[in-house]
Amino acid sequence: MSPSANFKRQTVAATLADALRERILNQELEEGSALRQDALASEFGVSRIPVREALLQLEGEGLVVQVAHKGYTVSVLSCDDIRELFDLRALLEVDLLRRALPRMTDEVIAKAWSIVETFDDRLKHKAEEVNWGVLNWQLHSTLYAPAGREQTMRMLQSLHRSADRYLRMQLKIAQRSNDRARSEHARLVALCEQRDGVEATRLLNEHILTARDELLDFLITRTNGSNGVDDKSKDDRQFR
Amino acid sequence: MSPSANFKRQTVAATLADALRERILNQELEEGSALRQDALASEFGVSRIPVREALLQLEGEGLVVQVAHKGYTVSVLSCDDIRELFDLRALLEVDLLRRALPRMTDEVIAKAWSIVETFDDRLKHKAEEVNWGVLNWQLHSTLYAPAGREQTMRMLQSLHRSADRYLRMQLKIAQRSNDRARSEHARLVALCEQRDGVEATRLLNEHILTARDELLDFLITRTNGSNGVDDKSKDDRQFR
DNA sequence: GTTTTGGATATTGTATATAATATACGGATG
DNA sequence: CATCCGTATATTATATACAATATCCAAAAC
Known part of the structure; x- marks a missing residue:
């Protein structure tokens, strides 16, 4: 086991979820802003499928909100x-x-x-x-x-x-x-x-x-x- | 608004999530049993994408558990x-x-x-x-x-x-x-x-x-x- | 002038196809 | 006999392609 071996056991979707979570937490993505699947996919150089799955996970954490057929937005807390x-x-x-x-x-x-x-x-x-x-x-x-x-x-x-x-x-x-x-x-x-x-x-x-x-x-x-x-x-x- | 108009505003993934949730709650799917995406997809006559998304939502609810590259199982509570x-x-x-x-x-x-x-x-x-x-x-x-x-x-x-x-x-x-x-x-x-x-x-x-x-x-x-x-x-x- | 309606465009949702990973099995090797 | 290794198979993960839905804008209708 080489110590530096940083094998990506993770899935792309999970990595994306981490990246997006961090962006939301550090305000890079403002609350209420729309998350365009296509834009995120091309930015990270992946397809939209793992993007969607990452967003679904973040929805479970309450960080984004989905409206069917309209998309995801960063959740807004009153x-x-x-x-x-x-x-x-x-x-x-x-x-x-x-x-x-x-x-x-x-x-x-x-x-x-x-x-x-x-x-x-x-x-x-x-x-x-x-x-x-x-x-x-x-x-x-x-x-x-x-x-x-x-x-x-x-x-x-x-x-x-x-x-x-x-x-x-x-x-x-x-x-x-x-x-x-x-x-x-x-x-x-x-x-x-x-x-x-x-x-x-x-x-x-x-x-x-x-x-x-x-x-x-x-x-x-x-x-x-x-x-x-x-x-x-x-x-x-x-x-x- | 016709009273019987039961427009499916829902997405397939959401419908699947409901169906699978009910199966889990009524023991039709036993705890610990594996959920094969292919089988579910063909049973419901849909592709595997909405199946995966439904499972992701159920994971957020704690009803199923995922292991990367291995699949989902009905969660087991001690x-x-x-x-x-x-x-x-x-x-x-x-x-x-x-x-x-x-x-x-x-x-x-x-x-x-x-x-x-x-x-x-x-x-x-x-x-x-x-x-x-x-x-x-x-x-x-x-x-x-x-x-x-x-x-x-x-x-x-x-x-x-x-x-x-x-x-x-x-x-x-x-x-x-x-x-x-x-x-x-x-x-x-x-x-x-x-x-x-x-x-x-x-x-x-x-x-x-x-x-x-x-x-x-x-x-x-x-x-x-x-x-x-x-x-x-x-x-x-x-x-x- | 306001409202409505149609289609053009953008975006999401789903299906199909391909790649990556895990599991099972059998044979080679010690 | 046990272990290791490679290959075949099953299954998941992702990419690409297509379908459905929403949004926008301009022209028609009133």
Whole structure:
């Protein structure tokens, strides 16, 4: 097994799904914009079949929306949708943490600490915000893994990705939120280390709901400014 | 608009997804069995493309599982998975009901009562159990709709469908569970009518967790008998 | 002037054909 | 006898070709 052997076990459709997901999360593809199968196919040098299958997968993740015979558009979340997203996260994650804590080994704690350190390193080196969401998911999923709840984790990862799309907007601007999140992460891992379930779940809940409120504040101010999250206005720019 | 005009606005792939979903839910397609694209295509008289797209959608719903270059199989849920399914339902549904209750109109209550009556009618006429799950979802979704939580509802419907597959096994045999569910439904709607949030959510939680325990008991006894839910044994019958 | 209607164009949906990958089997080799 | 390897077969994955549907625009009708 040569170490560099990066055999593409994946299918083209799966690779495309990854590429398109990243584009959606980093705003390269704006919310509401139409995804033309032909254009994507020729751009990636493939046929439309794997493009369609990639889009179908992304639809399952809630990142795109399909209308039969009209096509796919990047999904648009209203402020209410975003609020629901974070409320759901809080509900699921608190439950996961509560179940995980009794089974949490020292190895898990150690891994969590190392991810928290990575956050700090990243901040020091002014690294791009690209993988903030990935790191965040790594930390959270590490803490929840001992719960042994695979289905919940799959659902939650979708929610994290959807949330990530909007968090990235905010993180580009609001360094404060970033700092707060990092310090809360450290406190959270510390509480887990002490096996203080009550305080850990309480902090986690606050952590998520505070992120929710800060994000909504950010989005509302920006929307009032001018562009941004469609606040209910049914714009028709999704189809040419 | 002629009343009988049943224009197929749907796509073939969507129709196939519906057909296959029903087959999975009613055990016509056993858990773990392989889904051969060619066979399905020729059976339905279509090409393999819409078959693949239908399977992709079902994968998003958790009803089938794909392995690249090997194919799709009907997903197999372990007892732990089923337990998780119902725990998740309880978590989400209690939250939904709590949010829905303050906004619940008399119309919603009336609709809920009518569905409860339909349950009773169905029982009297010894109707087939086919649409038990549909009715159950109608009742529950009616009660939760005022919460205005579309994303949660989509996720929950998937969970209900997955659960339905196993509940159907049980309902064929255990009339007792059926009776209990119906009486609990009536009590639940009554509590909603009185706007007794505390008792309603408590009953709902119990309702779901009792169903969970009865189902697990049923599955475990049946498994010990002989066939049934694969209790962790990694059988290899999914691919020829 | 507004609405309607027809067809031209763009785009999606499905069928057929080809390529890639996995599985099964049998024979060669030690 | 066990193991390895190559080939035949089955099945999936993708490309290309065709059909169905939607959108747009201009001309006709009122």
